[in-house]
Amino acid sequence: MAKHVAVLMGGWSSERPVSLNSGKGCADALEAAGYRVTRVDVQRDVAEVLAQLRPDVAFNALHGPYGEDGCIQGILEVLGIPYTHSGVLASALAMNKARAKDVMKAAGIPVAESLLMHRLDVAKAHPMEPPYVVKPVAEGSSFGVLIVREGATHPPQQLFADDWRYGETVMVERYVGGRELTCGVKGDEAFDIIELVTDDGGWYDYDAKYSDNGAKHVIPAPLLPDVYQNVRNLAVRAHRALGCRGISRADFRYDDRPGGTGQLVCLEVNTQPGMTATSLVPDMARHAGIDFPALVSWMVEDASCGR
Numbered sequence: 001m002a003k004h005v006a007v008l009m010g011g012w013s014s015e016r017p018v019s020l021n022s023g024k025g026c027a028d029a030l031e032a033a034g035y036r037v038t039r040v041d042v043q044r045d046v047a048e049v050l051a052q053l054r055p056d057v058a059f060n061a062l063h064g065p066y067g068e069d070g071c072i073q074g075i076l077e078v079l080g081i082p083y084t085h086s087g088v089l090a091s092a093l094a095m096n097k098a099r100a101k102d103v104m105k106a107a108g109i110p111v112a113e114s115l116l117m118h119r120l121d122v123a124k125a126h127p128m129e130p131p132y133v134v135k136p137v138a139e140g141s142s143f144g145v146l147i148v149r150e151g152a153t154h155p156p157q158q159l160f161a162d163d164w165r166y167g168e169t170v171m172v173e174r175y176v177g178g179r180e181l182t183c184g185v186k187g188d189e190a191f192d193i194i195e196l197v198t199d200d201g202g203w204y205d206y207d208a209k210y211s212d213n214g215a216k217h218v219i220p221a222p223l224l225p226d227v228y229q230n231v232r233n234l235a236v237r238a239h240r241a242l243g244c245r246g247i248s249r250a251d252f253r254y255d256d257r258p259g260g261t262g263q264l265v266c267l268e269v270n271t272q273p274g275m276t277a278t279s280l281v282p283d284m285a286r287h288a289g290i291d292f293p294a295l296v297s298w299m300v301e302d303a304s305c306g307r
Helices: 017-032 046-053 071-079 088-095 097-106 119-124 207-211 225-242 279-286 292-302
Strands: 002-012 036-042 057-060 114-118 130-138 146-148 169-174 179-186 190-198 215-218 248-255 266-271
Touching: 002 046, 017 036, 017 057, 036 046, 036 057, 046 057, 046 071, 057 071, 057 292, 088 097, 088 225, 088 266, 097 114, 097 225, 097 266, 114 119, 119 169, 179 225, 179 279, 190 225, 190 266, 190 279, 225 248, 225 266, 248 279, 279 292
Parallel strands: 002 036, 002 057
Antiparallel strands: 114 169, 130 146, 130 169, 179 190, 179 248, 190 215, 248 266
8 A cells, every 4th residue: 555644734934835835746746656645734733633644654844943943853753653854853953053053063064153142232233244144043944034245334123123033042144255055965965066046146035945037056056076076075964963864955155256265164954945846955856867756755765753
């Protein structure tokens, strides 16, 4: 009999729309691959729902808090349901950008200079000389990210807003100019690298990630061979350092501009990469000759508890 896969999607984080899109695509592909699929729009009663469904595997297509920070992974461990992607500890570590950076730095992976501050303190005065980036510590899809350009006279005043919903503690990170690169890891092997190029030359924000024609995915990225191999090696090292399983994706900045610093840094590791029509990991897999149904089927067969 075909395995029964519960595709977990939706949830209640800021990334709910992205998760619903990812979940639908994954569920459709799994059905095409011959699995019996139940689509679960995750709510607070998810443990009860899963206990009644008793699927063979949970395919985790959730994004953001409660979906990729170790919470749903802990529920699946308690229920004894094998699941995709990373386990409790790796998910929690990678979701917290500051803690993930500490682990990667200890593993010898280059990261950008940064510090943690209360958002109101950042809003009062520049915490470092611009340019720099202000990031929520535990959000994805670029939600709440603010870039302070060189020559800015004051820090982002949005941080004073009463309706700021991305947490009181933020990470202030030295801005690294140049090229935006990303590299996925499947199991223990790196895919080819994508360079992200937006039409307006801007950064890879939410619209660039999820809009049709929002950004060009240049694969393989046009890099010198030694740089190319270094990025792939660093993606695997970051995957291992954080204890990731299944699929992950590491994002980098590389400043090879004329007169630039030459700096290459790993910005973060995403343990639940997007799986939409415009997402990066499916593009990397296609470039490697792995179509979408084959990719999600591999993830189901790789699923386990105790990850």
